[in-house]
Amino acid sequence: MGPYxxxxxxxxxxxxxxxxxxxxxxxxxxxxxxTSILTDLNPNMNKEAVERIRAHYGLDxxxxxxxxxxxxNMLVLDFGRSFASDNRPVIDKIVERIPxxxxxxxxxxxxxxxxAIPLGVMSAVKQxxxxxxxxxxxxxxxxxxxxxxxxxxxxxxxxxKLDWLPISGFRxxxxxxxxxxxxxxxxxxxxxxxxxxxxxxxxxxxxxxxxSNMLEVIRQDYITTARAKGLDERTVIFKHALRNxxxxxxxxxxxxxxxxxxxxxxxxxxxxxxGMGQLFYQAVMMRDYPxxxxxxxxxxxxxxxxxxxxxxxxxxxxxxxxxxx
Amino acid sequence: xxxxxxxxxxxxxxxxxGCNKGEEGPAQARTDGTPVAQEDLKPAYGDxxxxxxxxxxxxxLPILASDSxxxxxxxxxxxxxxxxxRDLRLIGELADRWExxxxxxxxxxxxxxxxxxxxxxxxxxxxxxYTYKAYVDPKTPTAYATDFLKVKEFRVLDPYTVEVTYNExxxxxxxxxxxxxxxxxxxEGKEITDxxxxxxxxxxxxxxxxxxxxxxxxxxxxxxxxFEHRPYIDRVMTRIIPDPATMFLELKAGRIDQMxxxxxxxxxxxxxxxxxxxxxxxxxxxxxxxxxxYNLKDWKFQDKKVRQALTTxxxxxxIVEGVLLGLGQVAYTPYKPDTFWYNDNVKKFPYDPAxxxxxxxxxxxxxxxxxxxxxxxxxxFEFTILTNQGNQLRERSATIVxxxxxxxxxxxxxxxxxxxxxxxxxxxxxxxxxxxLGWSIGIDPSQxxxxxxxxxxxxxxxxxxxxxxxxxxxxxxxxxxxxxEKRKVFYDKFQEIIAEDQPYTxxxxxxxxxxxxxxxxxxxxxxxxxxxxxxxxxxxxxxQKYHIEP
Numbered sequence: 001m002g003p004y005x006x007x008x009x010x011x012x013x014x015x016x017x018x019x020x021x022x023x024x025x026x027x028x029x030x031x032x033x034x035t036s037i038l039t040d041l042n043p044n045m046n047k048e049a050v051e052r053i054r055a056h057y058g059l060d061x062x063x064x065x066x067x068x069x070x071x072x073n074m075l076v077l078d079f080g081r082s083f084a085s086d087n088r089p090v091i092d093k094i095v096e097r098i099p100x101x102x103x104x105x106x107x108x109x110x111x112x113x114x115x116a117i118p119l120g121v122m123s124a125v126k127q128x129x130x131x132x133x134x135x136x137x138x139x140x141x142x143x144x145x146x147x148x149x150x151x152x153x154x155x156x157x158x159x160x161k162l163d164w165l166p167i168s169g170f171r172x173x174x175x176x177x178x179x180x181x182x183x184x185x186x187x188x189x190x191x192x193x194x195x196x197x198x199x200x201x202x203x204x205x206x207x208x209x210x211x212s213n214m215l216e217v218i219r220q221d222y223i224t225t226a227r228a229k230g231l232d233e234r235t236v237i238f239k240h241a242l243r244n245x246x247x248x249x250x251x252x253x254x255x256x257x258x259x260x261x262x263x264x265x266x267x268x269x270x271x272x273x274x275g276m277g278q279l280f281y282q283a284v285m286m287r288d289y290p291x292x293x294x295x296x297x298x299x300x301x302x303x304x305x306x307x308x309x310x311x312x313x314x315x316x317x318x319x320x321x322x323x324x325x
Numbered sequence: 326x327x328x329x330x331x332x333x334x335x336x337x338x339x340x341x342x343g344c345n346k347g348e349e350g351p352a353q354a355r356t357d358g359t360p361v362a363q364e365d366l367k368p369a370y371g372d373x374x375x376x377x378x379x380x381x382x383x384x385x386l387p388i389l390a391s392d393s394x395x396x397x398x399x400x401x402x403x404x405x406x407x408x409x410x411r412d413l414r415l416i417g418e419l420a421d422r423w424e425x426x427x428x429x430x431x432x433x434x435x436x437x438x439x440x441x442x443x444x445x446x447x448x449x450x451x452x453x454x455y456t457y458k459a460y461v462d463p464k465t466p467t468a469y470a471t472d473f474l475k476v477k478e479f480r481v482l483d484p485y486t487v488e489v490t491y492n493e494x495x496x497x498x499x500x501x502x503x504x505x506x507x508x509x510x511x512x513e514g515k516e517i518t519d520x521x522x523x524x525x526x527x528x529x530x531x532x533x534x535x536x537x538x539x540x541x542x543x544x545x546x547x548x549x550x551x552f553e554h555r556p557y558i559d560r561v562m563t564r565i566i567p568d569p570a571t572m573f574l575e576l577k578a579g580r581i582d583q584m585x586x587x588x589x590x591x592x593x594x595x596x597x598x599x600x601x602x603x604x605x606x607x608x609x610x611x612x613x614x615x616x617x618x619y620n621l622k623d624w625k626f627q628d629k630k631v632r633q634a635l636t637t638x639x640x641x642x643x644i645v646e647g648v649l650l651g652l653g654q655v656a657y658t659p660y661k662p663d664t665f666w667y668n669d670n671v672k673k674f675p676y677d678p679a680x681x682x683x684x685x686x687x688x689x690x691x692x693x694x695x696x697x698x699x700x701x702x703x704x705x706f707e708f709t710i711l712t713n714q715g716n717q718l719r720e721r722s723a724t725i726v727x728x729x730x731x732x733x734x735x736x737x738x739x740x741x742x743x744x745x746x747x748x749x750x751x752x753x754x755x756x757x758x759x760x761x762l763g764w765s766i767g768i769d770p771s772q773x774x775x776x777x778x779x780x781x782x783x784x785x786x787x788x789x790x791x792x793x794x795x796x797x798x799x800x801x802x803x804x805x806x807x808x809x810e811k812r813k814v815f816y817d818k819f820q821e822i823i824a825e826d827q828p829y830t831x832x833x834x835x836x837x838x839x840x841x842x843x844x845x846x847x848x849x850x851x852x853x854x855x856x857x858x859x860x861x862x863x864x865x866x867x868x869q870k871y872h873i874e875p
Contacts, residue, residue, distance in 0.1 A: 032745025036753075049470050050784065056466045057520075085391055086383040096539055152570055160578050167540060167578055168571050173375075173562070196545050269567040274540030278567070287745055 005312065013303045019300045020074075020293070024067050027292055034083035034287045057083055070293060079297075080290040084283070090294040095281060096260055100170055101275040104137070104194055105260045111199040112206050113249075120210025121245070124218065125237060135207065143204035151197050151270045158193065166190050168272035196269045198264070199305055208254065213245040220244075247318050253308020258302040332696040344685040366846055370547075372864040373560035373871040374704035374845065377584035381540050381565045387505035388517065391468045394565075398543055401561060402528035403505030406434050409768050411851030411858070413664065415499055419448065419506055419529065429494040429797050429807055434502070437484040440552045443533040446510050447708045455509030457489075459517055468516065472501035477834055494805045496812065497769040531556045533862045540565050546873075554770070557847070557863035578837040579603075582842040588650040591838045602812040610663055611837040615719065615763040615831040617710065617726060618789045623758050625708060630688040633825040638681035638733045639726055645833050648721045652838060658820040659772060660763065662850040663852065665809065666770040666873055668817040671824035674679065681733050692734055699734040707736035710756035711751055714741045722832060723761045753784050761832075768853075772815045773800045776823070791828040844868040 035053050054060050058069065073080055079090035119139070123132040159167035166172065168189045171183075178186055217223065218241055226240045227233075263277025276295065283291035315321055387399045417423065419436040440448035459465055460473040473730035475498065478490040493496055508527050508753035512520055518557065526534050531553070532545035543563045545554040564581055566572040573590055575581045586595065586606070595606060617639070619626040626632060643654040658828040660667040685691075688704055690699040699706040709866040712719045720741060742751065749755045764775065774780055777800060778792040795818055839855065841848065847862045848855055864870070 030746070031749040033749075036745055036748050037693075038548045047782075047784075049468070052463050056464070058749050084383055085389055085395075086523065087389070088523075148568075152574070155571065160574055163578065167574050167580065168566055168568075169564070270566075270571055272541075272566040272568070272571060274538075276563075278540065285743075304854075323380070 001113045005287055005308070007312075008308050012301075012308075016297075020071065020297060021023055021067070023300075024070070024289075025154050025288060027287075028063050030284075030287065032287055034289065035059065036287070038316055066289075070290070074297065077188045079294040082215065082283075082286045084286050084291070090290045091258060091269075092275070093291060094294055094298065097274055100273060101261055101263050101277075102277070104191065104198065105263075107191065108195045108199040108202065109256065111178045111195060111261070115199070116206035117210050117246075117249075118205050120207040121214050121237070121242060123207070124211045124214030124245075127215065139184050139204040139207050142200040145201070147197055147264070148270050150200070151193065151267070153199065154193050165192055168270075170194075170273055172269075190299045194267070194273060198267060198323070206249075206252075210245065210249070214241060215249055217241045217245045247314065250313045250317060251310045254305075254306045254313065257306030257309065261302065262299065343615070345508060349796070356357075359746060364517070366865045368557055368847065368861075368863040369866040369869070370557055370863075371559050371866070371873060372554065372844075372869040373585060373873055374842075374862075375562045375564055375581045376559050377566050377575065377581040378563050378568055379565075379569065379572070382563075383522045385534070385537075386507065386517065386520065386523050387521065388456075388465065388467050388469065389788075390508065398545070398563060399505055399526065399528075400530075400856070401532040401545055402526050402530045402534065403507075404440075404529045405503035405505055406436070407499060409500070409503070409505050409853055409857075411849075411853050413768055413852050414714065415503075417440060418503075419453075420502075423499070425499075425552050425807060430490060430491045430492075432499060432502075433482070433486065433488045434517070436487070436554060438485055440529050441550055442508050442510070443527050443548050444508075444511075446508065448506070448529050449484045450487045450507050451484070452509045453487050454479065454481050455513055456504070456507045459507060459512070460504070469504060472497065474846075496804050496807050497771045499807075500769050532561055535560075553859070556860035558845075558859075568574055573577055576604075576840070584665045584840060584846070586838040586840050588648075588652045588835075591652060591840075592650045595840065603843050605843050605845075605848070606838065606840045607848070607855055608652065608836045608838055609850060609854060610654065610661055610834050611763040612661060612767075613763055614661075615722060615761065615832040616656070616659075616759050617832060618762060618829045620755060620757055620759065620788075621790045621828060622707075622794075623756060625706065628688050630684055631690070631825055632830070633674055634681045634684035635730070635735075636690065636827050636830040637677050639729045639830055639832075640676040641830075641832055642676065643729075644722050644725050646719055647725060649833060649835050651689075653833045653835040656834045657777070658824055658831065659766070659829075660770065660816070660820065661766050662834060666813060666816050668820040670684050670820050673824070674827070678729070678732050685733065689735060690734075690772070697734060698736050705736065706734065707738070709738040709740050710759045710761050711740050711742060711747065711757045712761040713744050713747045715744070718835070719763070752788050755788060755790070770812065771800070771804045772802060776819075778798060791826070793826060796822055843869065 032053075033052060034057060037244055051060070058066060063067075070080065077146065079094075082088050082090050082093055116139075119135050123135050151263075155167045158165040166189060170187060172178075172186050172190075175183065175186060223236060224239055226236045231240075261276055263275035263280075265277045265281040267273075268275040268277045280295050282288070283295065326873075350697050376397075378394060378397060382390070382395040382398050382654075383392055384390050385399055385402065386447045387396065387403055390396060406418060407415050407423070408418040410416045417437075419437055419440060421437050422435050424433045424435075425431070426433075434453070436450060436453070442448055455474070457473060457479050458587055460467060460470050461476070474493055475495055476489050476555070477492045478488075480488045480490075482488055489498075506529065508522075509529060511522060524537055529552070531551045533548045535546045536542075536544040536719060542565060545561045545768070547559050549555045561832075566575060566581075569587060569590075572581065572584050573586075573594070576584055586845075591606065591608075593603070617635075619635075621627060638786065645651060645653045645655055647676055654662055656662070656671050658668060658671055662669070685699060688851055689701045691701070691792065692699050696705075710723045712723055720739070723739045728740055730737050752760065774786045776787060776791060776796055778787070778794065780787040781790050799815045799819045799822070803812050803819070806812050806815075837854070844864050845862050846865060847858070849861075851857060851860055
């Protein structure tokens with residue numbers, strides 16, 4: 001196992017390099033550059049000032065020089081400074097947004113798993129029953145409802161009419177003065193709506209996936225064998241069928257690792273949550289190359305690691321595909 | 326992202342500067358629903374105002390900032406040597422007074438001697454010198470160097486007197502000293518782009534920095550030793566809520582005190598008695614206008630007659646009614662209608678489709694093949710209006726223009742493009758037929774950059790390529806005189822010519838529509854807006870909502 005993992009990690013290097021070259025290239029192909037937002041159509045800007053700002057960011061050099069400069073810094077994990085006018089180190093901008101993004105994504109992932117797996121299993125076991133059809137309709141409604149619309153309705157109900165929950169943000173104004181447990185309570189209160197809304201939309205995928213896995217597994221011979229042995233239906237379903245049906249979920253979880261630090265622009269905008277989605281979107285709109293590249297690299301690394309993790313977990317969980325040697 | 330272009334940083338006083346029609350709605354006498362006698366409403370220290378903002382600040386050093394999110398905050402932290410007062414006249418701020426030499430080339434500023442930085446250090450001429458040098462330093466990535474680069478010589482005469490000399494008489498020079506002064510004792514000899522002051526500013530202004538949580542909130546506390554007087558409101562919190570609908574719900578839930586409304590929210594959603602009891606709405610003309618600009622390099626638009634006909638064919642009143650729900654005025658010149666510089670006595674080309682058709686026929690545009698579209702030399706009259714993505718008001722205006730022009734036989738297509746691509750691929754390359762955009766209007770009337778014949782190079786602002794030697798001369802003359810009355814003569818004439826030439830169809834000037842919790846008193850709308858006397862706003866003791874520990 002050890003050598004296998006090492007080999008996989010080693011193979012990631014060229015892939016990662018390719019990803020950075022592609023990302024950099026695509027970004028450069030997008031029209032406009034970081035200075036145009038600041039300087040174009042600005043009467044206070046003369047040509048000299050524009051050149052001065054371009055030189056400040058190193059944009060007066062050819063693209064490949066800019067790329068190698070960036071790569072050289074990247075090798076020592078220097079993400080550079082943002083081209084936005086705050087000019088802060090990219091890593092600071094990313095790090096301050098990761099905790100809240102991670103918290104929301106992990107919690108909503110847990111919620112999705114907790115609801116979607118039982119839903120999927122039950123619909124498979126009672127295939128074509130009223131329950132099955134009902135859940136299908138329910139999860140597809142969740143899938144189809146626009147996030148922002150649902151979020152606004154819930155805000156009006158719980159935030160304005162009933163006044164039970166805060167509307168936006170993720171902590172109160174008096175947060176620093178609260179005790180530890182009050183802080184947890186405060187953040188939880190703020191996160192109820194965002195997590196519910198994001199989980200509701202994600203139910204469909206996971207529960208449908210679970211349902212079809214389960215249906216496939218139930219038809220297998222060993223399930224028939226288990227039933228023939230005289231095991232009761234509970235044991236058949238939860239011990240023999242569920243375990244096998246859960247295997248592909250591992251892959252899915254591995255693939256969702258990069259998603260944990262990604263965010264949704266619409267969702268974060270509606271709830272005024274300072275997450276990664278907004279950061280990335282704004283960076284792209286501003287043509288803030290270092291920030292865009294920083295986020296893409298972190299995303300790429302996590303994707304590759306997530307894949308590796310999924311493979312490793314898979315072989316650990318499923319003896320049939322264990323790598324020999 | 327709402328792309329917006331600023332003519333002058335100085336106009337962004339408190340983000341909601343503008344000119345008022347001083348309307349407070351029918352609820353003016355009521356306060357918070359409670360019947361409180363007027364004499365009990367004495368100014369008192371305390372309380373906090375929570376303002377909603379769509380965008381976060383990016384950097385809290387005004388020299389490096391270029392977004393309204395940042396200027397909304399820095400306007401409360403820093404002072405300039407001069408500032409515009411409620412009626413848009415220049416008055417002293419950090420400078421007590423100033424003298425302009427007889428040849429109008431030299432300005433001598435006499436600084437106040439009682440000003441202290443928020444860290445206790447005295448404010449002196451050294452700070453002014455440092456600020457000037459920082460702006461003209463080629464290494465500083467600032468968008469506001471141009472005015473300062475016109476300075477020939479900067480001299481410190483004594484710790485409280487500075488003198489600047491210009492190469493030529495330049496009227497906007499005085500106003501340019503309204504830029505925020507920077508603390509030399511904290512910045513001198515250091516890289517300004519690396520300074521911690523970018524996120525923890527120290528100024529001379531009425532509010533000092535307390536806390537900034539990126540994309541969440543910025544908190545300022547009142548500076549008790551502020552040289553004018555201690556501000557009444559103890560704390561100013563700016564909450565960043567990117568979605569306007571969410572912000573409106575926060576307002577309804579009482580968790581923010583102030584925001585800017587959209588025309589729809591102003592007209593239809595804030596009309597209940599609950600809103601009238603708990604909030605005050607204000608309305609004043611914003612410093613900016615929207616226009617339809619014609620590429621004068623395009624053969625179709627080279628004839629003045631055609632452009633006049635297009636303006637005549639567009640029902641601008643219906644744009645104001647339909648798009649702004651009546652919360653705006655039709656624009657006829659590039660100046661704000663309620664200011665000193667505005668000339669109302671210009672050609673207006675009122676809506677008249679029949680006349681427009683006649684004018685187009687005179688210019689040679691007739692429907693010869695009977696397909697309903699005008700043509701000339703065998704080519705049909707059709708063109709594309711470009712506008713930037715994400716500005717609904719502009720997209721809707723373009724739709725109305727499209728409908729109106731179709732009525733006179735012109736086929737219009739509308740295309741929206743993302744801002745950076747819009748600038749790079751279309752505007753800067755002059756690769757457009759017509760564009761629907763907006764300009765901010767500066768307090769100073771100089772508009773050389775937009776209309777001068779020579780400002781047509783790549784990335785320059787006269788992208789419609791408007792060239793009129795008479796306009797060039799008038800604008801140069803206007804910038805070379807200090808006396809407003811004398812200046813106005815040139816700008817009046819300039820407006821007459823622009824209105825005659827119609828390089829743009831001026832569309833509308835919209836209203837700024839702030840709403841503020843009714844517990845705040847002392848708000849006094851003026852031509853410059855409402856933010857100018859923020860330090861005099863107060864909440865009477867019995868109405869205070871938040872208790873602020875010092």
